[in-house]
Amino acid sequence: MSIQIPGLTQVVIPATITVHLVAPDEPAENVTVSFLDYIKNVASSEIYPTWPESALRANIYAITSTALNRVFTEWYRSRGYNFDITNDTRFDQAYVQGRGIFDSVSQIVDDLFDSYINRQGQLEPLYAQFCDGRVSFCPGLLQWGTVGLAEQGYTPYEILQYYYGDNINLKEDTPLAEAYETYPGVPVQLGDNNPYILLMQIALNTISTNYPAIPKISNPTGTFDESTQEAVNAFQEIFDLPVTGIIDKATWYQIRRIYIAVTKLAELTSQGVIISDIPEYTPTPGPQEVVPRIQVVQYFLNVLSAYYSSIPTVDINGVLDTHTRSSIMEFQREFNIPITGIVDEQTWNAMSSSVIGILETLPPNAIALPALLWPGITYQLGSQSPGVYLIQQYLTYIASVLEGIAPTDPDGVFGPLTEQSVRQFQEYFGINVTGVVDRYTWDRIVLIYRNLRFGNTSNINGLT
Template sequence: MSTQVPGLSRVVIPRNITVHLGSPNQQAENVTVPFIDYVKNVASSELYPTWPETALRANIYAIVSVALNRIFTEWYRSRGYNFDITNDTRYDQAFVPNRGTFETIDRLVDEIFNDYISRQGQIEPLYAQFCDGRVSQCEGLFQWGTVDLARQGLVPYEMLQYYYGENINLITNAPTVNIEETYPGTPLQLGDNNQYVLLIKMALNAVSVNFPAIPKIYPVDSQFTEGMEEAVRAFQQAFNLPVTGIIDKATWYEIRKIYVSVRNLAELTSKGILVSDIPPDIVTEIEEGEVIPRVQLVQYFLNVLSAYYSSVPAVDIDGILGPQTRTAIIEFQKTMGLENTGIIDEATWNSMYNNILGILRALPPTAVALPALLYPNIVFRQGSEGADVLILQEYLAFISTLVPDIPAVNPDGIFGPETRAAVVAFQNYYGLPVTGAVNEATWNRIVEVYRQLRFGNYRSPGQFPGNEIG
């Protein structure tokens, strides 16, 4: 495999890529080569080493992105093929086995082979379509056109924006890893004994931490036992798959998806301050040294982003806009190609929120660990939208997994009828005035209940001290 299991949200660079030497349905040889050598080969086949360096860089970014997109989405493997990409330029990009490469191109690829293009708010590498722009035309990048743009003084990122639009990011320094196994090709079932069983057994045990209905499997070995069959059935039940106890392709990828989601956010848990620590007077302007709800939310977002972008450092979630937070904001702005101000302006906020929305919506509520975020001094009601609503929904979504009286919520940042119903149910259940709106008292109670259920000693509502209804 490569970047990662489909549907997951952290992209890494594979050490190898398998290329089919022909069109997808043509009988032809498959060759597996190091990913960096593949990029050098394609770049040397597609580009001229005498082009301006900035033009070469822009083209290499596109080449890397196309390859990573094919692997990330498992475009061919999910359709039953046993390769990652073809060398047919009608479908993919040129690759010539055993060809020589150019020194200039080799040097640039060594530097940027683990950088790629993505749409803002998305993790998936962009399928950065390109063509020569002279003999053939396309809706993507014109290779010869980048030469003209380079001579006009554009830098590679500006060239990419010219062809792919303003709403792109250039992700840099993605880590390179040995590839984990993908689906083994045949279903796993009771009695099997192989390394695939061991791999999925470890994943199920990790997932069970966040989904207690899935039993732990012991011993952790390569034997598909009755205990593992029970765990698989529980997983399939939890994720609306056919309950067979057999790991078919759909079950395999769902387990891997949830496993990596849980693993990526496992350490982003409890840096936030508790509700009881909220100062009575909260100012609304963001000043150095003051505890501000908006700053605290930004700090949480930066920590989530740090799990997906190695360039963005994690910070303390203290609500204070200090040097550490400003540095992290600047690194985020650099990563997203924004002006490096260290200030949360509209462009920075929108980019940050869109990225977070894409990450959190892809995860189950039990895989998301929220700090105790301060009440943002806004009464939320049906029709409200934005980042604070998204966080409110994440709190409620988790609570609903343990309190059956509270209906499930699909976090999307929009306070619709579904969210209002959950708020009404929460207020009813916990003895608050039933308004369907979230004021400070409701917000703080939601945070308190969430923190106790998520991190405290109380794993069911009936255990809460002072909860007369539960």
């Protein structure tokens, strides 16, 4: 059964877009303008008409994709706002009400405004992060950098690949349609039948892979039957919504958000972004030092990137590099924390609690942990920290595969159950049984986890 619902299963170019003229939570005017005029305005505000044409085209693709991502995912509307995008460059891209438009930019936008970037295998337009590349830097496109690449002969597509990776497509000739919210306008409930319900059933079944407390809908047909109602009830209970068994507006958008997040998590895991290999620790002083705490931060950022499109993924290399700082700043911006690019106590607490809140709802086989270096802390009965939480997650997965090791209850507190699991792990692998996680035990736990989760389990006892 093929369903095409513009704005939900099909990307369309909206006739108009509504722009909030300051940051999301600040009071200001909303202006609704044609999508074509919006792209021309942003392009004229962000880039220079004297740049090489390949650079201009690459930037306009990025501008269009970012706007379409906000519209398609209903990023703001699903959170209760009455606009599609802001003009605050801390959150979105520059739009200057009433400004003039450059002729050369206008002509290129006329040619490209119905084109956008997406990842191979994905429907949604890419949130194509960019910054100027002189004053500010980010993991995405550097606007001034596109000029140099264009002067070297790069095509617009090659420029985009340079910044966003090889696994991108340029989608052209996108159909135009009136912009409207994807929510069908009225709640859907037991006995209803329409294509929207089928899409929700498919989304709930996908989500249930990561949230097994949500029962699978055995025969998704578009009819809201009792099994669909049970799945909706479970979803609402997990995500702290009123448990009514009815898909109202709040439930509709929460299902959409979680569906997008779990599919992106699966993509990141398959690409190795979540489980990047970690280099050996070399305590070289300076900005290139590999720091275990930074590895944890980078892992946290990658998990959060699945739920917040503005937070870019980073390499889990333990180095506080420019990309990591930029991603930290995006996290701070998203969570209304002072934007410093530094992981202070407030940032660390907000980041760790957010990620743990996500992970604690997932089964062990839906979580992909990186091979983190020992953070220099000995964990034992009474310890309490995100490091303990990671130990518990490692051991819980190991216990799901190997008999004789008890699972823990991941909560970040090193209690008797965690101590028991550590002792059983140590005994199983011939380690001195202390119930304490020192460097050697940490390294063994990580090694065994990695081989059980992603490697060859045929000779697991030989890994000690």
